[in-house]
Amino acid sequence: MIEKLLMKLNARDMLSADEESALRDAPGAVVDVPSDKTIIRAGDELSQSTLLLDGLMCRYKDLRNGSRQISELHVPGDFVDLHSFTLKRLDHNIMALTPCRIAQVPHERLKAITENFPHLTRVLWFATNLDAAIHREWMLSLGRRTALARTAHFLCEIYVRLGIVGLTEGTTYLLALTQVDLSECLGLTSVHVNRTLKALREQEIVEFRGGVVTIFDLARLERAAEFTGDYLYLEPRPR
């Protein structure tokens, strides 16, 4: 059930059999969530964390005028709100962007891990630090990249992250987002995202249509984005 989480973590460090089994024992309920449902609201008191098994979720915040910023897109294997374990409540909302399957992990079991498995604790800590690294790269995009580079960068990142958990096929992957969803990730309007996707398509770099991303020229996509995967910490090493 937690195979994708293990793929993600084992790409960054090696877990022992004991640690893997502690992780396997961690989930409580498995729940299906319909598309568009906000499962956690900012400020809610939380006693469990959410592991995404299948589907796409996001974290978002919004302003009074209704404009929304997605701060992270989550793919299967992501521990969507592992950080709620120490924060106890969140500063943002979490919603399903597609129908999702999640596993709920009681904070009590995470606490037991911190008491008994120091190395596994560091690996989980690492996982939240990785989220923060993704946040920083997005800040660079939001603050300094052009709409085109920002969009290209996003598509590169998701390509790598889905690849880690085995959800790419060559240079193609499924991404059931609307252009509005995309615009909320990218800090743009959906109209401008539409124009930007058109430009990327006409330059034969990448295409995003009907929930499918097809990368025609990965090298050019990465160049347009100034993408390097460094910030995704894809080296197995002791944490």
Add this chain to the structure above:
Amino acid sequence: MIEKLLMKLNARDMLSADEESALRDAPGAVVDVPSDKTIIRAGDELSQSTLLLDGLMCRYKDLRNGSRQISELHVPGDFVDLHSFTLKRLDHNIMALTPCRIAQVPHERLKAITENFPHLTRVLWFATNLDAAIHREWMLSLGRRTALARTAHFLCEIYVRLGIVGLTEGTTYLLALTQVDLSECLGLTSVHVNRTLKALREQEIVEFRGGVVTIFDLARLERAAEFTGDYLYLEPRPR
């Protein structure tokens, strides 16, 4: 020496005497860093973390064209790169924006904390999760707030964060940044920051001159920024 760190952590949870003393024993060398010096470069192999005792530091990334995005401004008491403990290398640079005094904490000692002090480990984990929460709020600023709201929000945040460590005087605080530094935090050009500060000053909301921030009307500043301190997690509770 680590009093400001303790103020920061004790505002979020209570540390035991043992835990405080473990933290006091953690720092190795104390070092002075001149203004503008980049002390850590992205990719460097790291074996210690940096605790900021005095001065202002920042984390930043840049693009090939030279434009720079600061992803976090650090104030005294901040564990600037605590996350390097699990990441082992960083995805961003760290530099001093003013003359600084730092304490260097060997990762070995942090590792010992994770082996012997589970609760203190969770508190330190919390501290990195707090950085990520600040990242998310900045993403909302960069992606969705106007230049004016974004600038106002930044000044609110720093006001609160400096207040926690006793570095405000009423509604005034010292902030020895240039407008270029500010623009790199805010994802704007320095010219536009200049105009935005002028607008805030002329509306008698806040003034930023000569390294001094004077808030004339905190309520209006917070309203202009849509600022609430929720994301700074200012409640002492078991982590």
Add this chain to the structure above:
DNA sequence: CGTGCTCTTGACAGTAGTCAAGATGAGTGG
């Protein structure tokens, strides 16, 4: 009392936003 950095301002440019209308397409009910 220069030198250089920072701040300030004006004129102009351009990227991205706004508004609006029509196209496309999947799902629904008659």
Add this chain to the structure above:
DNA sequence: CCACTCATCTTGACTACTGTCAAGAGCACG
């Protein structure tokens, strides 16, 4: 099986916020 509906996508025309370029002022420091 065929309208019909609603969400999403697309495009054009226009707007505006922020960026660019440039020059001059202010000021600390040697």
